[in-house]
Amino acid sequence: MSLRIGIDIGSTTVKVVVLDESNKLLFRSYERHYSKTRERACETLHSIEDRFRGQQVKLVITGSAGLGVAKASNIDFVQEVYATAAAVREYYPATDAVIELGGEDAKIIFFGGALEERMNGSCAGGTGAFIDQMATLMNVTADELDRLSLQHEKIYPIASRCGVFAKTDIQPILNQGGRKEDVAASIFQAVVDQTVAGLTQGRELKGTIVFLGGPLHFLMGLRERFVETLHLDGEHAIFPEDGDCFAAIGAALCADEYRERPFEEVLKLLEESVDAKTTVDTMPPLFTSEADYAAFLERHNANHPPKADLETYAGPAWLGIDAGSTTTKMTLITADGGLLYTYYHSNQGNPVAIVLEQLRKLYELCGDRIQIKGAAVTGYGEALIQNAFRCDLGLVETVAHYKAAAHFNPDVDFIIDIGGQDMKCFKIRNGAVDSIMLNEACSSGCGSFIETFAKALGYDIASFSKLGLFSPRPVNLGSRCTVFMNSSVKQAQKDGASVEDISAGLSISIVKNAVYKVIRAASADDLGRHIVVQGGTFLNDAVLRAFEQELGRDVTRPTIAGLMGAFGAALAARDLHLERSTLLTREDLASFTHTAKPVTCGLCTNHCSLTVNQFDGGRKFISGNRCSRPLGKEKTQLPDLMNFKYKKLRSLQGMGEGDGSRGRIGIPFGLNMYENLPFWFTFFTKLNFEVVLSPESSRKLYLKGQRTIPSDTVCYPAKLLHGHVEALVEEGVDAIWYPCMSYNNDEGIGDNHYNCPVVAYYPELLAANVPSLKKTRFLDPYVGLWRHKDFIKRISALMEREFQIPKRETRMAAQAAYTAYENYLDVVRETGKEYIEYARAHDMPILVMCGRPYHIDPEINHGINDLITSFGFVLVTEDALSYLEGYAPRKVLNQWTFQSRMYNAARYVCTQEDMQAIQLVSFGCGTDAITTDELRDILEEGGKLYTQLKIDDISNLGAVTIRIRSLMAAIEARKARQ
Template identity: 60%
Template sequence: MSYKIGLDVGSTTIKVVVLDTQDNLVYKSYERHRSRVREMALEKIQSLKELLTGHHLRIAITGSAGLGMAKESGIDFVQEVYATAGAVRQYVPSTDVVIELGGEDAKIIFLKGALEERMNSTCAGGTGAFIDQMASLLNVDLAELDRLSLAHDRIYPIASRCGVFAKTDIQPLINQGAQPENIAASIFQAVVDQTIAGLAQGREIEGNVLFLGGPLSFLKGLQERFIKTLELDGESANFHPLAPYFVALGAALYSKGLSGYRSYDELEQIFTQVLAAPQEVQGMEPLFADEQEYQDFCDRHAATAVEQRDLSAFSGRAFLGVDAGSTTTKTVLLDEDYHILYSDYVNNLGNPITAVKRQLDEIYSQAGPGLTIAGAAVTGYGEDLIRAAFHLDFGVVETMAHFTAAKHFDPAVDFIIDIGGQDMKCFKIKDDTIDDIVLNEACSSGCGSFIETFAKSLGYPITEFATLGLFAKHPVDLGTRCTVFMNSSVKQAQKNGATVEDISAGLAMSVVKNALYKVIRARSADDIGQNIVVQGGTFLNDSVLRSFEKELGRKVVRPAIAGLMGAFGAAIWAMRNAGSQSTVLTAQQLAAFTHQSKATVCGICTNHCNLTVNTFSDGSRFIAGNRCERPVTGKKADVQLPNMVAYKYKKLMSYTGRPGPRGQIGLPMCLNSYENLPFWHTFFTELGFEVVTSGRSTKQMYLKGQNTIPSDTVCYPAKLVHGHIRTLLEKGVKTIFYPCMSYNFDESISQNCYNCPVVAYYPELIKGNVPMDGVQFIYPYISLNDKKIFEQKIIKYLNEYGFALTKKEVQQASEKAYAAYDAHRADICEEGMRALRFAKDHHKKTVVLAGRPYHIDPEINHGIDKLLSSLGFVVVTEDCVANLANAPQTNVLNQWTYHARMYNAARYVSHAPGTELVQLVSFGCGLDAITTDEVRDILRESDKLYTQLKIDEIDNLGAIKIRLRSLLAAMDEREKEHAN
């Protein structure tokens, strides 16, 4: 008998199949290898001894982790896509499209027509590893995640481009009490969206679709989301029973064409030699030279301990602090002398309410009759929910809680870095107030969950894993990379013989480097500060702390309660602001405490916020997910603060068309339309067209066009263009006008007036990627700077499409269009001045919300302007104040109109009392990498704060709210300092 063996070594699993002479499957296995690739390969061959002995054997290796093994063994390697295509042709020849999700790999293979493959390259979002991470976040296994998803009744928008983005969306939902069934289904929907938008990249997924890979074989909820999203039926969606093994099957089929046979003994010897082969060991300097150096290190940091007192024997006033973090809940109870009476640090397991209730129960059970809780404060992601649930007295923004705690240990502190599970907060202190705040917004590779994820994947509890690296001989240099790439680096290090100890130390060093160079972007230790306090649970890891000190070359203060600092600071805050008795639930009230949550959608305004309504046993409610107070109060705020973002957007949305003799012309409400709609709307209306716009941006509109997006790295405003074009097509518009515009209007504030390249030339990309059969898509290259040249060119372009325009009517329409644009800009400036006067007359703080014109779109800015209003800020935009300051000297070539406005706005803010600037940056914007440094430098020249908010399709404002509340707190502290 002749057998063909296919060995598929993936990023997380190893699959083996054996085919007989007639290509019948006689053996299959699917197991996780946990990075024991060589060991398991040999074990699989040895387990097949009885089946394979005495037969002629051919074998081929495939898979993302199989190439190295193939080279070491001399066995033929077949590329995954080729193997998959071969298996599909053999077993399901009617297939048009293959979607395969593996552990860290995801791919789409288009078989209809020319063979084409799209594969993830820089991110494992939307793969099995991503789903594993999300299940861990919900504290369930994959089977339970799948079961939960099938019972959902609502889908939340969750990003899957990266596990970090997804956590940013999911954690607040958990903290707000969202149903786990809905979160589970939303996770699967995120995987589907990532596959369509990130992998298909503009090509239609249609015809017969074959789904392959472990996740798509075992997770029924994921199958359901794919079927519904792609609108497939039972015939066109194929979930083959051998789906997890198709790549291995393809390798086995490929081996048919190989010359020569091997015996079982030969195979066993080959894999034995591969396992025994010496591996290269490379490493960095150890963290500690010996046990004594480590002991000295421990003794130095132990000096910052806080004295503990016996709660059962205590009598008097005490103060409670709760830190409801992203993954953990911390509680501290202090007496009036700052002694700790009780403390606890637990993983909240996705349910912070249960964690806090248990901690309060424990306090009441331990306390004697003389305890009086005089004040209680809460900070962290779950602040609002926990305060409402347990009737705590105060809510404290995280940055102020941590600053308060740090000052207790070092009154001269000038830099604080707090690294938690997935959050990092860094702030510089100047004149005893917070001078600059940096939070990680896009990456958690410098945070505790980064190490915890690896510890779990290697089978270690985090506490044990953290100590393994202390005396590693050769710490692995993993650099400053994201979690996805780090997975590959760790696996490669293991293949090269690195020990778990080496990997533990290397990961600790990587966390520090990511924090310093990717988040803080420090150039030297002097950029950080002289008196540094480190805190957060991650710094309880001595390997991380030692790495931090070695990297900076200086000693820092780590309080012995580093993991409790948020709660400690909240307790101090409660002490300083307490009355005679706290409103926190008593032991009797706690015994009767219940909590229920229900998901709903707010219909009061066009935001349609996904709300979670939490109801407690005393009848009180807490509503989460709202961007304004109307779902809570049922009415608008009594005093409407000026908000130029909302004003500008409402003004643009007021442009409506009227029937005209020349029929309809469609204008997509995207990118350059936010600036030029008044011009084009007036121009075409005057020419006799009925102008039809695509209307408001929505998540649903984005989903309409996501399968035509050819790049997963372009900014969200650009991705939305596809949905706007599709909306115009659905409206039946037969002519769409969307010009390419290299230049903006020249406002004489910069050396040139270029448009961002994406804004300027995106119509070209739309033409090539969005099918528009029977529709005229007009996308001329136009500049509006010279009226005469514009008139000459536009009549030529439009008449080429058969409109028969006369020179006179184009000139008349042009005259009115330029006048309409000027009037629109003048109105914006005038309204901006009214807003500034209002702020001055009513003693209100002002934020200049600076960005691009499209950042006024609520779907793009996610209601950040309304959040600022709810915090008491008057909101103006950069173009309202750009003409109120002279152009600053910049360190780069100032040739982009919208950036020049931001520079001018920053200069204005530099000298405006009670005013700060917040810059919105869309992920994927290359130009803003330059503007952010320039804006920051201009503001810092006058000791102003710089706040940058990175936004994308993620619409949860949890982290952003912390940033803005921190900004407000810093402004308040500065006002107090100046008053004194």
């Protein structure tokens, strides 16, 4: 029997194994290929040529990047799931499921009966690439991340759908003093959650599970999180010794079915495939000549601050600090904006230590010649740094960036700032920050995107970017997620594109992502006439050139593009006109100390993960809190209609007129029950049922039902329902009532009155995907509350059939339920009026939250209402105002009740001087893809600011805070001009 060779070419690595006739492993290799897949495979075979020359071999290729190599070399190919299954059946025949994590692929294979595979599609969240990205964020290697995780004390909830989401959670924890050990373990837990929630898709993971792939082979901390989460023992959690090469072993096992050839022949076939080339989709070059590039540089290099010399200057100076998500930037300026000192470096997860070191250095350099008259701080770590070093001012980063941009171009009307993983775009209207756009679902338009490819191809980002400047044929890679882009890059390489062509194509791709995915511009005029670009990514000349070419106009890039936040903060400190700064002195810094410890607050249902920072002299700063209770204060008592509605609905539990003699009926407290609960509660208690509401939403409740969620892209409010119904089953209710409702009540303000399709039919999805519902009576009939007579007739028949209740009794209960629902709406509207009167009596701004009824759930909104009232706003909701405006046609088909309410509320806000509106959007909401643009048009045409808050299962409110504070700054700026 001949030798069998299996080659597994994955997204980031090439694995090669050689088996003898008794399946003994003679050779194994695991190497990164840096996108040079064919070359790496050839090099590995060359390394064993002396050993196997002259022998007959059967060679089979597998893997996500293997098909193209197999075709080009005319070598046999086997699909990777089939190969993996072959190896598992050979060595672990009792396996129930396989979890395999690769560089950019994640998959679960279920055994038993037909082979069933679940694999990640549009995102690399929860894979090796994600872990590498998070290790880079924490400034450690993947191995160091692993070692840190094994010493954790607590787990933070961290999203893993994308690097952006995870970073949104991780960075504030690091910036506010959280332990790296805890964050490392939390990253691995996020990978576990992503795998279980994203790939099981409703099928339960149980029995004997085999764990495969590089990350699970090398990272002990990741193994630990999987074993603990899935409650596995040593017998049921199997980590094979060669788990990193298992697909290659499977390919070798499958080689029995294919023909044998001399070792030299298969090596020659692979070598010949290296040079195979096909056509590539290309675009025009960025620069056609050196002269063209020189003129470009001359134009942009003219935008620089005045020169200043720290060694010779004497007089006052002002300090600006930008404690960013991954980097700390500092500038010291003179009165005219001249730069005396700059600092730009990774914050290494500890911005306090960085700022301390730099302040000591600054005081030494300044001596007695220079007096720091003011210090301001901005960025993610603003509050921590301001408290640590007693800076005079903390300002929201949008305002800091605007101040800096206006310094270089007073007419600026649009600013775009692209950093490593953040993208911020904001319009300037009448001298104030207006609408704000931040990337929230994807980091593919940011600097880390191109840096990832640079590293994968073996370059540093600076030299890689320069390679593309004069490429004659940049590759058209489109505007896509990193996962898809990797495929495009690999295909382009196979087709003969040079590294120069790919570099230029990636720079153009970043711009397309920014313009069409974040800004969503229809044309250059949507942005503005006077555009200032900033952020480290725009120091890349290829990206800057691509941006100007895409828009068809010149933009302003200051030479200090990466320092603009710190520069703007310094300008703000200068404009305070202080006689003396409160910044810690050189003497203060000599005794400066800082410690941080994580704690969980138990003062309310939020259970915030806090970080308690302690400084010398007994100073303390607490971060991570959604309300003021951990600071020793009671929650803000300003009128808050979201909080009022939630408490009103929740208080129904235990009330009602019924005696409970007909049994206990469970109602899941989620989605449209936030609208219809007063109706159903009254209906069932009138019929002498005891109504049992599911528990308050929480992360723990979500995890209870996570394994039964069939779609990772559905909105978080829908995902929560799985936990709610599981809890009701555990409660032992006699039946669960959760009807399908295609329509809401007709309020006469839209073209129709549909429910969102997810809300309308989610009961059927639950019935099909939650196995425990078979243990109880789950009633999910179609009902139409808006057709009163028809509803009463149908529900009477249903109640008689299901519970033997006389029709007359049901009719009376239904009529009482309609009255209760109308009374609830009246209470909401009257309370809204009271809150508005209170605001006006106390000269307070009013903020109208436009969302859906379920957005009042604290687990869904993450305490956004508490944050808003803490800034001094009185908060009312759209349903308290929508009835004040009648029907009006819209540009889009206005067919959903809750969106109709938002449109009407926005129209009313435009008539009130002291009101502004914010739209709450659940990530993954299909209907809001339409409604956001419509609501923006209504508000902007009415002279109001449009602010959107996108929420998911992420509990960090960093991006939310930026938007609200920017809104406040814009309101103040407008007031100042009046």
